[in-house]
Amino acid sequence: MSDLVIYFSRAGENYFGGELKNIEKGNTEVIAEYIREFAGAELFKVEPVVEYPADYMKCIDVAKKEQQSDARPEIKEALNDISDYDTIFIGFPNWWGTLPMPMFTQLEQLDFAGKTVKPFVTHEGSGFGSAEKDIKKLCEGAEVKRGLSVPGADVYDAKDIVKLWIEE
Numbered sequence: 001m002s003d004l005v006i007y008f009s010r011a012g013e014n015y016f017g018g019e020l021k022n023i024e025k026g027n028t029e030v031i032a033e034y035i036r037e038f039a040g041a042e043l044f045k046v047e048p049v050v051e052y053p054a055d056y057m058k059c060i061d062v063a064k065k066e067q068q069s070d071a072r073p074e075i076k077e078a079l080n081d082i083s084d085y086d087t088i089f090i091g092f093p094n095w096w097g098t099l100p101m102p103m104f105t106q107l108e109q110l111d112f113a114g115k116t117v118k119p120f121v122t123h124e125g126s127g128f129g130s131a132e133k134d135i136k137k138l139c140e141g142a143e144v145k146r147g148l149s150v151p152g153a154d155v156y157d158a159k160d161i162v163k164l165w166i167e168e
C-alpha cells in the first residue's frame, strides 16, 4: 500500500515575517512535494470551486467569514475513497487557528478507520493552533501521529526535518 498526501495550499500574496510577498507556489505545497520525493506518496490537492483572492487582506477576510459561518466551500474534485492507502499525510496552512474550511469539506467525506494520519502545517507563528484537535475529530478511527509544524518562511530549508519526520 502506498502513502497519500491530502493538502491545501494557496499561491499569491502572503506574509513572511511581517512583509507581503507574492509567491508562485504555496508554502504547504513545497512540503507536500518533499513528502512525494521521500515517501513516494501521491499528492491530492484540495481546490475550492471559488478561488480565494490572491490579495492577502481580501483573502483573510473571506476565510474569516467562512470560519465564522462554519462553511463547507464546494471543492473542484472530491476524493471519496482512501482504501488503497495506509498512511495519509494531511497538510494545510494555519488559517485563523485551524485548517482552511475546504479541508473540512474534503476530510468529512472520507473513512479514516484503521488509517495512520500524519498532519503537517505551515504558519506565521501559530503552529497548529487547534488544528490537531480538529483533525482528530475529522479523522475518526485513525491513529494520528505527531504533527510537523513549519513556519512558512522556512519551507525551503525544511527538507531534512521533513525527511526525519517521515521516518518517525
Ligand SMILES: Cc1cc2nc3c(=O)[nH]c(=O)nc-3n(C[C@H](O)[C@H](O)[C@H](O)COP(=O)(O)O)c2cc1C
Pocket (backbone or CB within 6 Å): 008, 009, 010, 011, 014, 015, 025, 026, 027, 028, 029, 056, 059, 060, 061, 063, 064, 092, 093, 094, 095, 096, 097, 098, 122, 123, 124, 125, 126, 127, 151, 152, 153
Ligand atoms: C486566510 C489566512 C489566515 C491566516 N491565519 C493565520 C493564523 O491564524 N496564524 C498563523 O500563524 N498564520 C496564519 N496565516 C499565514 C499562513 O498560515 C502561512 O503564510 C502559510 O505558510 C501559508 O501556506 P500556503 O502558502 O501553503 O497557503 C494565514 C494566512 C491566510 C492567507
